[in-house]
Amino acid sequence: MTSRLMRRLDFRTPRVIAALVLREMSTTYGRSAGGYFWAIAEPVAGTVLLTAVFSFLAKSPPLGNNFALFYASGLVPFLMYSTVASKVAMAVKFSKPLLVYPRVTYLDAIIARFLLAALTQILVMYLLFTYLLMSSDTATVIDFDAIGLAILMAMALGVSIGTLNCLLFSVFPVWANLWSVLNRPLFLLSGVIFTYELLPESMAKVLWFNPLLHLTGKMREGFYPTYSPNYISLPYYAAWCFVPLVIGLFFLRRYHKKILNEL
Template sequence: MSTIAPRSRWRITADVWHALFLREAVARISADRIAWLWLLAEPIAHVALMVWVRTLIGRIRIVPGAEFIPWLVVGITLFIMFRNQMNRGMEAINANRGLFAYRQVHPVDTVLVRGALEGILSTIVMILMVIGFTLLGQNLVPHHPLEVLNIWVSVWLFGTGVALVFSVMATTLPESAKFVRMTMLPLYFLSGIMIPVQYFPHDLQQYLLYNPMLHAIELMRMGFFESYRAVEGVNHLYLHWWVWGSLCLGLLLHTRYKIRLMAQ
């Protein structure tokens, strides 16, 4: 008589993540009839809006060391990945609460899987954007691919870490989710997405550099464009401190409040 060998903890975790990933992917892509199309249309709509706004206010569309539209595409696509990871990860626990009846599923699993899914979808969108804009005559092929990959993965991890932190806040204190979402609009403009940071007064630049997403976006653009030079003060170490700090804090919070998160 054959017996089934017990699964290890790692095997159980992998199976849980695989099941959650398939569930989240189906829900994300089939949320409505154009959900899959909007993944690609959203960054293009942002680019079109920003080009129109810059034309409307009469500013010269010149970015030192880069073409304006590719420069804009890189910043917008990277920021949208971070924003989607944070917003959707923050809601992951409440959206999957019914699954906690299975003892193998933990709140942290739902957030990590959503972060992974959003990162994969954003990566596909970024590749399609590079191919599409390159075919249209816009130079969007990265000059330093490994540098671009490094920053992309760093922001992927950063978005997951921030989602872990805010998922605890949003679950234990639901009102905080509204304030977190409100910060996205000012953060969008303070990350140098629309106007090069070099155009701001030097005194203001020193305060903007406290924003880790500004570092990520500037470093990403340096990886794409050979002649582009980021504002002085941008560096990898500051970004990585935020990345690993947010991941560690998020995991610690989930460990500390696990029982409360499952019982909310």
């Protein structure tokens, strides 16, 4: 017990995590042409596509007067969550060759993948919204507190779901395929292309249980000062961020050696 505690308190753990982050950067962004360009291209391309399609179908977006800002404010937090969740979910499999060393643990692998994914998405978000706000007259007042909270919400849900899936993908490989199928409709059900208030009452009652709808609503609150998403429940969202994380960490701590032997 004492040796494990000292292991966590010395300076070797941050160095291990930093080394894993550098390894992740070189393998994820260093092997393909363009590197970080592709991380930026995904939200940009998604925003351009949504703007092009819906600007032909409607005279104005549901909020404000700028289609690109409206769709980016829904797409960016959704991609932030999904990217963090997918990266963390593969942490053990990705770092398996290094986990045989006693100084490298499954927790180091999870933290390293989380940090790189989160920081990358924050950078992408900064670049995209800076361009949108400077290149057009959006007539908006930025609420940095709401935006900051939305970023924390996206990262917290991403690492929570990702940690649970890190366990499930390793124990039940078929779950990775099922999860991919279940995730496909989320883009259409998470408030990326609509606001909660525009939904029919019967549909709104069902979709309220989707935590991503709370996330996109909080992000849009930061860009539209007149928008008040009263449906958001932070305690409900916090439960989604806490329960899967605790379950995933508990069983990974208990069975990580067995999982590594079976991978």
